[in-house]
Amino acid sequence: MSPSFKQLRYFVEIVDAGSFSLAAERLFIAQSALSRQIKEMEGMLQVALLVRKPRHVETTPAGRAFLEAARRILAELTEASAQARQVERGEQGTVRLLHSSSVPLTPACTAVLRAYQAKRPGIRFEISQASSEQQAMEIEEGRADLGLAREPLLRRLPGVEVDPLYEERLVLAVSSAHPLAHEESVALDRLREEPFVSLPHPDRGGLSHRVAQCCLERGFYPRAAAAISRKLSQLALVEAGFGVALVPASLGRLAPPGVRCVPLADAGCDTRCDTRVLLLSRRDAAPAAAALAQCLRVALSPR
Known part of the structure; x- marks a missing residue:
């Protein structure tokens, strides 16, 4: 077993506070519960991390080494959580866009991409060419998000939405x-x-x-x-x-x-x-891809 996120956070808070009692106050938990979590983690690691002194607590050599790793892990988890929330809101991630060789990326299209990315600097585009039928298959199987194809599309796939642009x-x-x-x-x-x-x-x-x-x-x-x-x-x-x-x-x-x-x-x-140019997209598109699809519809579809 490995220490939990909660145990790592408790350990770092104790070191930063300098005592179990102050850390317990900051964490809004009982001091006995805090002590129990640290004791359980030390038993799991089979090393002593902290030494209690009359007025404060000190880290052992093993504790100092563990502290550095614990801070890094907590920071990475915090960043990963923030990135996940940004992806969920469509603010970060990669949108994979395919287009037929007969559908060049016109200035009107690239202007949409630039305006979209300016509002969402955490978004990257991966753009490549594929035939109309290949685009639909790539989108259906989750290897691409959006496609720009020429009509007619010979086969319609259940997971792919087709909109005339x-x-x-x-x-x-x-x-x-x-x-x-x-x-x-x-x-x-x-x-x-x-x-x-x-x-x-x-x-x-x-x-x-x-x-x-x-x-x-x-x-x-x-x-x-x-x-x-x-x-x-x-x-x-x-x-x-x-x-x-x-x-x-x-x-x-x-x-x-x-x-x-x-x-x-x-x-x-x-x-x-x-x-006619068609916009292909997943029916359950991720937020970033769905937002770009809507921008393309608004900007490129005839009024």
Whole structure:
């Protein structure tokens, strides 16, 4: 057995007070009960910690060594208790945020993170990329707290809450040498014969599925280019001339110099070529993650 927190506190209080009687007064307990606790602890340790003198109490050599350790343990326990309370209030801890490669951290998003952290300096962020489906699984299994994904999400998991955040227009990304590069806008049905560098994956939702939906609404399915990617690298393939891509406007702003982004023309179409960003969170989210999720909803959702 090991000494209890109460016994350590009693021992330190006796040393600080210099006597059992004064320590008992400060602790609001009977002197006999205090003496019993110290005797029990000394028996447990099998060493004498204190020597009673006529007017005061002194520590033995073993007691002096034990005192230093006892103070450290009490301080660490006090700090751990304070940290636990801060975590419970959402004032300290780590929030693990995932985002799809097609959902770049825009200035609006990072402004939310900065404002949130400024009010809660004890919070740290761990941010990494993952596909929409992987985000949902990581959050469901407790390895992540929040996710920023592109619709559609193919599978809904019971422990994951899904909230729409905002919509973006899709734009056409083409090589600057492509004949469409200098058009003011391009109708989607003009891309029927163009090779697309990104196609849907049967087990993953997100941007490529939304692009395919838009194309199907115009009566065709995207043709596969000789090289395809569902990641940010698709823009490099566009620049190299492998084909074209439909990307959100925020992603288009990250395009390399050899890529031009052209608006899509919706004239005569029943639906817009847009894409929606989703916020994924645990239904039983910790206070810090729940507070950040609410900040993102308020700041990024349309009024």
